[in-house]
Amino acid sequence: MALLPHPADEDEVTVETRDLFPSHLLFKIESFSLLSKHGIDKYESSEFESSDYKWKLILYPKRRKTETETETEDGTDHISVFLAVSETSSLPACWEVNAVFSIFLFNHKLDNFLSVRGRVRRFHTLKPEWGFSKFIQMETLTNPSNGYLVDDTCVFGAEVFVIKNKGTKECLSLLKVTDSFKREFKISKFSGVGDIWDSEEFEAGDHKWKLSMYPKGNGEEKGRSVSVFLQRIDLERHSSCKKIKADFYVRIKNQPIDGEHCKNGGSSWFSTFRVSLGCSRFISMVDMNDPKKGFVVKDCCIIEVKISIQAGVR
Template identity: 60%
Template sequence: MAPRPSTGVDNEVTVGTRDFSPAHFLFPAHFLFKIESFSLLSENGIDKYESSEFESGDYKWKLIIYPNGRNTEDGGNHVSAYLVVADINSLPNGWEFNAFFSIFLFNHEFDNFMFMKGQRRFHLINPEWGFSNFVAKEDLMDPTNGFIVDDKCVFGAEVFVIKSKGIGECLSLFKVTDSYTREFKISNYSVMENQWFSVEFITGEHKWKLCVDTKGYGDQEGDCVSIFLDAVGMERQSSYQKLKADFTICMKNQFDGADRKHRDINGWFSPSWPSLGWSNFISITDMNDPKKGFVVGDSCVIEVEISIKAVVRSLP
């Protein structure tokens, strides 16, 4: 499918002159194209010329000059000038981006540049944009205008690719009918270091582990046992941004199971908040009380139950 040409006569196009060349520091990429014996282009059957490639914004470009115009209805009264994204077969599927661009014609008489500039969205259907009426042939060939000297003229192009990364997300909700329950036994509780980590386990295609601070965490240090549920690898996760889960953590009474210590959370795990739980899950006094049944034979038993409610993924 041929790209749809720009007419160069809409509200997004600016026409003017300036003194500095396309190499001016404001622009990240520029290209100059000198034509000698311009009058011989048509005589030699060259109705379209594509320049060599130049780069801007990680993309390759070409400047295209139509000496007799691209718009056949114009009768060849104008020179057309276009920019095209080169080597589009190497670009990923669905590529598109916006760019500011200018196309120039050097004026030898006044030592400045006549230009047209605009902003366009380049993509697979329209990889080429420019100006069909860039300069009138009569004005270009008139020696008093200074565009052609000794049958030589200089065109130029500048491109500024607008860098933007699209961001999107998809919220997936689940009708939870099942939950995942896992039981862990911590042995040698009295001589354990401050922190204990469970082995990793999987539920809802996500990895988890329990963390127990026997001496307490943060402002509860020395007063309470702290227990947290960690979403493993959440801080490095790229396929999803966050997930919502209901979970219950229970410290079992190993005597009769009647007096259990349990707490519930309905919360969001995210890369900035990959761990949820309680710094004051149970007091150290109750935990170590032999009558409570939480520590028996220097071991305790913790149960965790998890239900995944929602997942937020990044859109590709």
């Protein structure tokens, strides 16, 4: 049984056989034994294209040692084969390509290809090529019974599949909270507000907000409770943060200083799917409009908001 290639310099490789021809490069070498006699210790294939990049296969008839090696580990000669990005001068200064590739060797005897595939590799300016310094032993290649070299001819191939970075990127920034934003709004002529009152826009933690109050209730609480909501309104305009976590409260002040305020809030995430938080059943309409409770005095209501930004996701 023929010995398999020995890509020992790869962490993880898959070695298999297949009948299908390589889709990107087929590279035939005639009179293979004359390479060393003619002093050809390195040969680069013609360029081929895959995923909008130019590539080339580089063959070393005598093994190319890795940067950390001084001599072969087992004293055995190997063929080295590497894949390189070509025409790098036309690429951006900080280019990089993530790709998974396979290198093939045709078996004339079995009429199939031996395929060696490594894990995903990052090609970039400082590392424009990856491959196998021990792709196959010279003894295994040149032994006629193995079928890789017939009539002094062998055939290599290559396939490259680029992993294009189109995924979502996200960065969570946790903030050291030092200050909280707090603001009061006075609603005059409360009895004449109608179905909804919106505050003016205000800024807290570099984000824009507004308060909305439904004096006669919202949704299922319509006609029973006062509903109050805090809404982040800059999601489309504010591209730096798709999502933020905020501690907040909203309260309707009891205007006697020693009275109890009606308060609601918590800690939650505001995002494109959750731009508004609050309470439909903030306070009953009966309590809100009871002059003895102190929430509406001289047809004036005071609502207060406090916001502390904890984190942001970019």
